[in-house]
Amino acid sequence: MFKNSICFVSFFFLFLFSLINFFFFLFFMIYNYVIFLEWELISFSSMSLVMSILLDWMSLLFMMFVLLISSVVIYYSKSYMSSEMNLNRFIMLVLLFVFSMVLLIISPNIISILLGWDGLGLVSYCLVIYYQNIKSYNAGMLTALSNRIGDVFILMVIFWMMNYGSWNYVFYMDFMKNDYVMELMSIMIIIAAMTKSAQIPFSAWLPAAMAAPTPVSALVHSSTLVTAGVYLLIRFNVLLLDKFFLKILLLLSGLTMFMAGISANYEFDLKKIIALSTLSQLGLMMSILSMGMAELAFFHLLTHAMFKALLFMCAGVIIHMMNDIQDIRFMGGISNFIPYTSLYMNISNMALCGIPFLAGFYSKDLILDMVMMKNLNFFVFFLYFISTGLTMFYSFRLSMYLMINDFNLLSVYNLYDEDLVMLKSMFVLMMMSIFSGSMLMWFIFSYPYVIYLPINLKLMVIYVSLFGMLMGYMISSMEIYLMNKFSYIYNLSSFLCLMWFMPNLSTYGLNYYFLNMGQMMLKKIDMGWSEFYSGQGMFMIMKKYTIFYNFFQMNNNFNIYLFSFVLWMIIYLMILMVM
Amino acid sequence: MMKFLMLMIFTIPLCFKKNMFWMVQNMLFLMFFMFMNLMIDILYYCNLSYVFSCDILSYGLILLSIWICILMVLASENLFKMNFYYNFFMLNLLLLLIMLFMTFSVMNLFLFYLFFESSLIFTLLLIIGWGYQPERIQAGVYLLFYTLFASLPLLMGIFYVYYKMNYMMMYFMKFFSFELYLLYISMIFAFLVKMPMYFIHLWLPKAHVEAPVSGSMVLAGIMLKLGGYGLLRVFILFQKIGLKMNIIFIVISLLGGFYLSLKCFCQIDIKSLIAYSSVVHMSMVIGGIMTMNYWGFLGSYILMIGHGLCSSGMFCLANINYERLHSRSLYINKGMMMLMPSMSMWWFLMLSSNMAAPPSLNLLGEISLINSLLKWSYFTMIMLMFISFFSAAYCLYLYSYIQHGGGYLGIYSFYMGLSREYLLLLLHWLPLNILVLKVDYFMIWF
C-alpha cells in the first residue's frame, strides 16, 4: 500500500492548500488586500536582487484552482497510472510542476518569474518524455525548445529591466510606459507569453505534447502551463495597454483561435482534438487580453481550466479502457458502456461550447459581448464568431463520434465504468465546471460590465453556436462521399488538417539549417583550419623541417662533410685564382 | 596562509602509506573547512604572509579547487580498488593542489606565472598516467604545447611589466596602465588559450576525452578557471587599451560560442560534448571579462565557480556511465533511465544547472554576463539569445539521448549507482544551488 499512498497523501495536502487558498482569496477580495513580501539576496551599486512574493486575490484564486486541479489529477492518476512501475517518479514530477507553477503565480519580480518559468519548461519536458517511445521523445524536444525561446526572451527582459534599477516591474510599469526600452520589453514579454501559450508561430508544440500521460495533459497542457503565458500578460497588462504590438497579438491570437478550431475538425486523435480546442480557447484568452480586458481573460482562464481538465480526464478514462487507443475512428456508441464518463464528458463539452448556465457560458458569453461592445474591425469580429461556431462544431463532432455513432471498436474490448477513483476525482471537477462560472462571476467582478446590445447581435452567439452544432452533426455523419470531397480540395484539406503545416515547419523547417551549419563548422573549423594552423599544421611543418635537418645531420654526414669540404676548397681556390 | 601550505606539504607522506587513500581526503576536508573559516575582508587583500594573500576572488577559487580535489579523490575510488598506482595518484593530486593553491594565493605576478605553468605538469601527468587510451599521449602533447606556446610571451610580458613597474605585487598593478598592443596581446593570450577561446580550444576536447575522470574534473573545474583568474588580475593593467581592443575577443568569443553550441549536436562522445559545452560557457566568461565592467567581472567569476562545479559533476556522471558500459558513445549509452533511474535524476539536475536553470549559480552568472554584454553593445543580444537557446537544446539532447527510450542490451555486467557516487554528485550539486542564497561572496568585490 506504500505505493499508492503517495497519491493519497499528495492529494490530501494539495486539496487542503487549495481550500486554504480559497479562504484567503475571500479575505483578500473583501478587504482588497495585497501582501508583498521581499527577501533581498544582495544589493549593490543601487541594484537589488530580490526574491519577492505577491499575494493578492488574483494569485490566490489562481493558486486555488491550480492546486485543486492538481490534487484531483493526482488522485486520478492513482488509478490511471496504477500499473506504472515508476509511479513515485511520476507523482514527484507532477508535484514539482505544481511547485514551479505556484512560484510563477506568486512572483511579481522578473527574476523570480524566471524561477518558475524555467522550472515549468523543464518539468513539463520531463513529463512529456515520461513515456519511452520516440514519439514522446520528439514531442518533448519540440515542447521544451519552443518554451526555451520564451525563457531566452525573459532572460533578455531581465537585462532591459536592469535599466530601471530593479526587477520589480510592478512599481514603474505605469510611469515608464512610453519609454522605448519599455516598448522593447513589452514586445519580448509578449513573445515569451506567446511561446508558453502556444500562439501561432509557436503553436506546434501543444498538440505534440499530447504524447504525455493523460493526467499530465489534464493538468499541464490544458489548465496550468499553457495559461502561464496568459497569466504573465495579465500581470503585465498595464504595461501593454495601447501598444502597437498588441494589435499584432490580437491578430495572431485570433488566427490561432481560428486555425485550432479548423484543425480540430480534421483531427482524429482524441487527445489532440482536445489539445486543439485548448489552443483555440487560449487564442480567445489572448485576444481578449490584447484588447486590454485582463479580468475577462483571467475569468475565462479559470473556468476553462476546470472544464478542460475534466474533458482531458474523461478522455483519459476512455483511453484507459480502450487499451491506449486514442483514435476516435475506433470509438462510437460508448455511452452505452460508460454512462457516467459520457455524462461528465458531455457536461464538460457543453461547458466548453458555452451552453447557458454552465461554466463556459459565463466567461465566453461575457467575452463575446465585450467584443461586440468594443470598437473593432470586421475581420476580428469575423474571427471571433467563426471560432465560436467552430468550438461548437468540433465539440459536437467529438460527442457524435464518441457517443452517438455506431459501435466501432476492436472485437475484444472491456469497457467498464466502475473505476470509482477516477469517477470520484472527476466528480469534483464536474461540479466545478457546472458552478464555477457563476460563482466566479459573482466573486471576481466587483465592477460589473455593462452590456447593451441590439437583440440580433446579442443572439449572434446562439446563432453561430446552433449553426456549428448542425455542422458538427453533419460532418460526423458525412460518410459515403467523404473521400471524394476530401480529395477534391486535397491540398487545402491537408493544409488545414495539419495545423497549417506548423508542426513540420517548426521541426524540419528549422533544424536542418542549424544542424548542417554545426556539422560544417565542426568539419571546416574544428577539424579543418584550426587544426591546420595550430596542432596538426605545426606538427607537419616541424616534421618536414626535422626530416630536412636530419638529412644534413644524421644520415649523410660524411657525404655532406665531403661535399662542403670540396665546395669550400673550390671557392678558396677560385679566390686564390682571382687574386 | 602558510598553515594551509604546510598542511598540504605534510600530508604528502601520508600518500605513500598503504590504505591511506581516504585519510588524505579527510585531511583535505579538514583543510577545506579551515579555509572556509578564514576571515575574509571583502574589500582588500588579507591574510598576508610572505607572498601569499587572499582576497575574495582567490578565496572562492581556492575553495573551489580544494573542493574539486576532494571530489576527485571520491570519484576515482576505482584506482584504489584496482590498486592502480593510487599512491602516486594521490601524490600527484596533492602536488597539483599545492600548485593551484599557490597560483591563486600568491600576490607576485611572476610567482603566479610560475605556479600557473607548473600546475600544467601535474595535469599532464594525470592525463598521461591514468588515461584510458593510447591517444592520451597526443592529447597530453596538445594540452602541453597549446598552453606552453602562448605562455612564453606572457613571461616576457611579465618581465617587461617588472621593468616598468619595478614591482610585481598584483595589488599595486592598479596604479599602472600600459598602452602597448604587443604587451596586451602577450599578457592575455596565454590566459585565452587556457580558458579556452574559440579557435584555440582544440586541446580541450581532446584532453577531456582522453583524461581519466579526475583529470577531466580538474581540467573543467579548475584549469579553465586559471585563465579566467589570470584575465581578471591582469586586466587592471590594460584598462585603457582594453577598451579599444577588446571588441575583437568579444566578437570571437560570442560567435564562437554560437558555433560551438551548434557543434555540440555533432558530438557522439559524451565527454566531448560536455567539453564543448564548457567551451561555450567559457566563451561567455571571456565576453564578460572583456567588457571590463563590474557586472561582467562578477558575472564571469560567478559563472566560473558555477561552471566548475557543474561541468565537473557532469564529467563524473559521464564516468559513472563509462565505468558500467565501458563506452562513452552516445549510441551505446542509451536508455539509462531504465537501468539507473536515480542516476537519471542526477543527470537531469546537472544538465539543467548547466543550461542555466534556476536556482543554480550558472543562472546568476549568465544573467550578470548578459547584463554586462548587452550594456556593452545591444547587438550582442542576437548571439546571446542563440547561445542561451542552444545551450538548453544540447543539454536536453544529451539528457534524453542517454536516458530515454529502450536500452542498449549488449551489457555483460552491470551494477547500480553506488552511494559513493550519489554522495559525489550531491556534493557537486549542493554548493552549486545553495550558494545562490549567499551571493555576497561573489558579488561584493573591490
Next chain:
Amino acid sequence: MANVPFLGLKTHSQKVCSLYKRVLRNLEAFYDRRNVYRYQAVLMRARFDKNAKETDMRKAVELLRQGEEELFSQIHPLPKKFATSPGGVAYERVVQSPDWVLDYWHPLEKAQYPEYFKKREQRKKEFMAMWEKEYGKPDPKDQHH
C-alpha cells in the same frame, strides 16, 4: 517466405497485393463507419478485379503505376493506426527493462512488491541449487564488483 526480404525485390503480384492492402487501409482511414467502408472496399476490389486478368505486362505495370499515383494523391494525412503497432501512439511506450535490473533494486523499492520478490528469491535459490547440481560450485575468483 512470402517475399524476398533483401534487396526489396518483389514480384509484380506482390506489388499489386501490397498496393491493395495499402488502399484498403487508406479507405479505412477515410470511412470510419464499418458498413460504408465495406461498400467502398467492395468497389475498390471490383476495380482491382477488372484488371486482374491482364496478361500484357506493359499495361499491368502502367496500371500499377497509376494505382500508386492515385493512392499517393489521396492518402489520408492522419492514417488510422493501431495504438500498439509501429506508428501508433502507444508503440514502445513502456520499456521492458532486463530482468536482472530487479535484483539491483533498493530494499525499500523491493518492499513495495513483497509477494513478487519473495517468490523471486525462492526461484533464484532453486535455480542456483539446480546450477550447482549440474555444474558444481562457482569459482570464488570469478566474483567481482
Next chain:
Amino acid sequence: MGHFLGTFQTRDLDMEMNLQPTFDSNIGFKTRRTQRKMVACEEDLMSARVPPQYRDYCAHILLNYLVCRYKHMPFVYKCAHEKHNYMNCEQADYVLRMKEFEREKRLRQREKRLKQESNS
C-alpha cells in the same frame, strides 16, 4: 462590431463612437438643459478604492453594490438586487450617451446641409 454598425451611416461625417460633443449643449432646446449631478462624493469613492474609470454618474449605486458585497461576502449573490440597480443606471446612461451621439450626428448633418446651401 458595435462601432462598425454604429458608425455605418456616419462615415461621411467623420464620427466615432467615443467623440466628445462639439456643439453647444443648448442648441435647439427651448428650455435650458442643466448639467447632471454627480451624486457620489469623491471621498467615498476614494475610500472605497473605486478605479477612475468607474467614477461616473452611477457611482453612488455602484457604491451601494460594493457595500452590499462587503457585507455578504461569501454569499455575494444576495446583492443581485443592487447589481441590477447599477446595471439599470448604467443602461440609462448608455442610452443617454447614444442620444447625445444621435444629436451630434443630426447637428453635423444639418451643418453640412447648411454649408452646401450657402455654397450653392
